[in-house]
Amino acid sequence: MRIVELTEDTKKDILNNLLKRSTNNYSSYEEDVVKIVEDVKNNGDKALFDYTLKFDKVKIDASNVKVTEAEIEEAYKLVDSKLVEIIRKALKNIREFHQKQVQNSWFDSKADGTFLGQKVTPLEVAGVYVPGGKAVYPSSVLMNVVPAKVAGVDKIIMTTPPAKDGSIYPSTLVAAKEAGVDEIYKVGGAQAIAAMAFGTESIPKTDKIVGPGNIFVALAKKAVYGNVSIDSIAGPSEVLVIADETANPRYLAADLLSQAEHDELASSILLTTSKELAQKVSLEIDEFLKILSRKDIISKSLENFGYILIAKNLDECISTANAIASEHLEIVTQNPFEVMTKIRNAGAIFLGEYSSEPLGDYFAGPNHVLPTNGTAKFFSALSVDDFIKKSSIISYSKQALEEIHQDIIDFANAEQLTAHANAIAVRFQ
Amino acid sequence: MRIVELTEDTKKDILNNLLKRSTNNYSSYEEDVVKIVEDVKNNGDKALFDYTLKFDKVKIDASNVKVTEAEIEEAYKLVDSKLVEIIRKALKNIREFHQKQVQNSWFDSKADGTFLGQKVTPLEVAGVYVPGGKAVYPSSVLMNVVPAKVAGVDKIIMTTPPAKDGSIYPSTLVAAKEAGVDEIYKVGGAQAIAAMAFGTESIPKTDKIVGPGNIFVALAKKAVYGNVSIDSIAGPSEVLVIADETANPRYLAADLLSQAEHDELASSILLTTSKELAQKVSLEIDEFLKILSRKDIISKSLENFGYILIAKNLDECISTANAIASEHLEIVTQNPFEVMTKIRNAGAIFLGEYSSEPLGDYFAGPNHVLPTNGTAKFFSALSVDDFIKKSSIISYSKQALEEIHQDIIDFANAEQLTAHANAIAVRFQ
Known part of the structure; x- marks a missing residue:
């Protein structure tokens, strides 16, 4: 893995390189997506099912678009019962954390008859998008559904593209059921986003759409924003690690690689004050690469957007981390809590050598849907806040x-x- | 003012009519706006000043784009000192309300060494857009700046289009100074939004852009969303009044008219259980129209989007109000607090006959930047929440x-x- 000395120039180059990953650069598809969205808005189910046939190569109609209880029961038979148990344990932690985010309505009154307040109301209908394709991430289902559930949303619906035989991955169905999804629909892509934004004969209109997806899904969400609320548009994943000479290079290498395996646009960056650590981490990465199953993706990701950066001191690490505003930030230094107080911009911050990033992806409880690609400067993790709105009260x-x-x-x-x-x-x- | 009996059919027609006011229908300008935004992104000050010359007919450059302290001092001389005093009184109330919105960082720890938390950090730079043109609204400056200030944003900048002589309205400058704006720049339109989104040689890049504007400003905000955060895209203003036979028709008429004077797309709706009240309000409106200075705008607004709706009972009023999700909702009934508990969707709710909507526009303290055109189903008033982000902490x-x-x-x-x-x-x- 490349080792680069951090200077104002290299910092600028790296920041520019990272921004190339932005979904905002894919505007060439925008016209196609807007066409799909308009078509579903105007023609409802007909357009929705036509696009499903065209893109997903499967004939779905009003009679089979909604997943049945029988299909869900069948899914439970197909999923390893050990995984179901793990999902339940993870859910417990995720719920517990999100329950602490719940905000109360409040008021303030004065003896002259003034009453001012803020009323918190959950959204009525939330829509969760779950991507299809090769990658199946039940953890993502949990992370998108739980905050809506904890917020008190009346109805949570889910859309996900079906396989060519009309089926949905069993672990997706099980995760949805466990998390508390009310209705699941077998549609995907920009057409599913449009259906949730405007409603069709089969799909209810939602108030907010969340969940990851490919570029068409991301652009469709951007196109319907304002008609519904959306979560922040997710870009490729990233981790930044700040480490001093006390860190274990083997752990750091493993953490950087875990981020890189997501996709070729993922970014893994180590920021360290120690040249020796930098060398060791690089060697450990080479060792691990020999044994990891997704080494092709990892290699490309490291080549494109992976860096080991050597800084003059910890302050330089901190200011660079704030400039990058990484989705995930690990702080593996002698006093990680002290460093954390100086971090302004990061989606989730992992402190100390046992707070490996995958802990947050699956189990600790905080949401793994996080602002990417520098947007941690102004966006937050998905949370209960996303599924409520506040009305001012004036009397x-x-x-x-x-x-x-x-x-x-x-x-x-x-x-x-x-x-x-x-x-x-x-x-x- | 037209009186309509509320049925499923009339309700549907009215909802459809109101949606015609959506800024989402102006996509024909989108291409032009994207071109301006890209140009400013790529060419910075040069493009920014070229567009200012083209659209605002005034030569602004790096030497005079920033309002000087001398210009602000001059503005104080031109503004009625009584208005300055009123602005200070309003500011006190607005600050007091917004201070109650401040959220704390929190953590939760367990004896096994688990530490989970959420760190609240203010944004670093906020950008406030203030429209130029005929309408001068110092109250809008206060409402957009105070939440950022209370949140603890480091730097608040403002952009507003200059008059042809390069000047800015004195009351805008005074309101900005009083509210705590750090820097004011004489640029407007889509080019100003682009400048705040990407930064130019003269204008700092911001993390979030708020403030009302014309259709070009709204589309530019949509175009830069993701590169920066934005407030919800404001549509035309609206009020909905729920009233029973106990309400004073003269007060209701005056309140409906105050909303209608904003612009021809504004909407004023009375929902009542009393036919007698409906008649009386309609007559009072005719009387008031004779004396009000903005009667041309008011008449057109009432003609386009004004309704007096007669419902069978209070429950029907409530469900219709929830379907419309009005920016402002007045409840003038025997027991307004009880009705309020059943309201899910409204930007701000005004209770009782002395909580006239203009009280909220200027003075009570809650923000007057509110979700319009049905978006109160999922968006909230502008608040301190808009100027913070939350990072998860995992140890x-x-x-x-x-x-x-x-x-x-x-x-x-x-x-x-x-x-x-x-x-x-x-x-x-």
Whole structure:
């Protein structure tokens, strides 16, 4: 794995290289996607099923689009019961963490009859997209469904593209059932996103769509944003590790590789103050590569977006980490909590040598749906917050309004909104 | 004002009519906007100033784009000192309400060495857009800036299109100064949004862009979403009033009119159980129209999107209000708090006959930047939440990880992510 000395120039080059992974560069597909979205919006089920036949090569219609209880029962027979047990254990941790995110409605009142507050209401219908294809990630189902469930969403639906025989992966169905999905539909791609955004005869309209997907899914989510809410548009995964000379190079190498195996656009970066550690990690990576099953993907990912960066000191590591704003950040230093206090931008922060990133992917409880590609500067992990909205509550007594009515009238008149001024004035004439 | 009996059919027609106001229908401008955004992204100041000359007819360059302290001092001389005092009073209420929205970082630890938490960090740079043109709304400046300020954002910048002589409205400058804006730039339109999204030589790159604007501004915000965060895309304003026979028709009429004066796409709707009230409100509206300065706009707005709807009972009012999901909702009934408990979808809810909507626009404290056009089903008022992000914190001891390490390995292997399994396994070999 390449070792690079960190300077202002190399830092700039690396930041630019990482940004090449952005989904915002794929606008060439945008026109096609908008066409699909419009078609499903206007023609409902017909368009939805036509695209399913065209892209997924399977004939789905209103009679078989919804997964039946019998199909779910069948799925349980096909999934290793040990995996079901593990899913339940993971779910317990994920629920426990997300329950702590629940926000209360609140109010504040004054003795003059003023009552101000904020009312928290869960969304009514949430839509979870689950990709099909070769990769089957039941953990992703749990992470997308649990926050909606904990938020108190009335109905959670799921869409996922079927195989050519019309089936859905058993572990996807089991994970959905365990997490509490109410309805599962056998459609995928941009057409499924459009169906959840506008509703069709078969698919209910949702208030928010979450879940990963390919570039067509990502662009469709962007296209329907505003008609529904969406989660942040996911890019390729990434990990950044800040380590000093106290870190175990073997553990670091294994963690960097675990990120790189996701796909060729994934990025694994080590930021260290120790040249010796850098060398050792690089050697360990070579060793591990010989035995790992996904070594082709890993090699390409490391070649494209993998770096071992040598910094002059820990402060330089921290400022670079803040500039990169990585999805995952591991801090493996003598005092990781102290370093953490200086981190502004990261999706999830893993502290110490036993907080390996896959712990967060599967089990610890915090969500693994995280802001990627620098967006941790302004976006957060998927959470219960994503499935609620807040309404302001304003109640003034006559006395309370009378006290300030002239100020409001004057302010409104200053903005030339005379009907606004009138609305206040009539109450005291 | 038209009086319509509420039935399933009329309800559907009205919902469809209201949706016609959506900014999502203006996609014909999208191509032009994307071109401007790309140009500013690639060519920075040069493109930014070229567009300013083209659209705003004023020559701005790096030497004069930033408002000076002298210009702000001059603005104070031009603004009525009474307005400055009112702005300060309003600011006090707005700050007080938003301070209650501040969320804490939290953690939860277990005796086995597990530490899980959520770290709240303010965004670093926020950008506030303030429209130019005929309408000058210092209240809007306050509402967009205060939540960022209360959140602890390091730097708040503002952009607003200059007049042809290069000046900015004095009341805009005074409101910005009072609210705590750090830097003000004389640029507007899609080019200003692009500048704040990507940064130029003169304008710093921001993490989030908020503030209202015309259709070009709205489309530009949509185009840069993902590169930065944005607030929800604002549509035309609206009010819905639920009232029973106890309501004062004169007050209701004045409130409906105050909403209608915003623009021709604004919507004012009364939902009532009382035919008598409906008639009286309609008559009061006719009376008020004779004296209001913006009667042309009001008349068109009422004609296009104004309704007095007669419902069979209060439950029907409530379910219709939830379907419309209005930006502002007034509840003027015998027991407004009880009705409020049944409201799921509304941006801000005003209770009782002295909680007139303009009270919220200017003074009460809750934000007046609210989800419009049905998006209150999933979006919230602008708040401190918009200017923070949350990072998950995960720290496991050796003991804590050992306890569950086999489960993680099995889960990762079930997903065929063998390098993930390896990262955990190496720690216990």
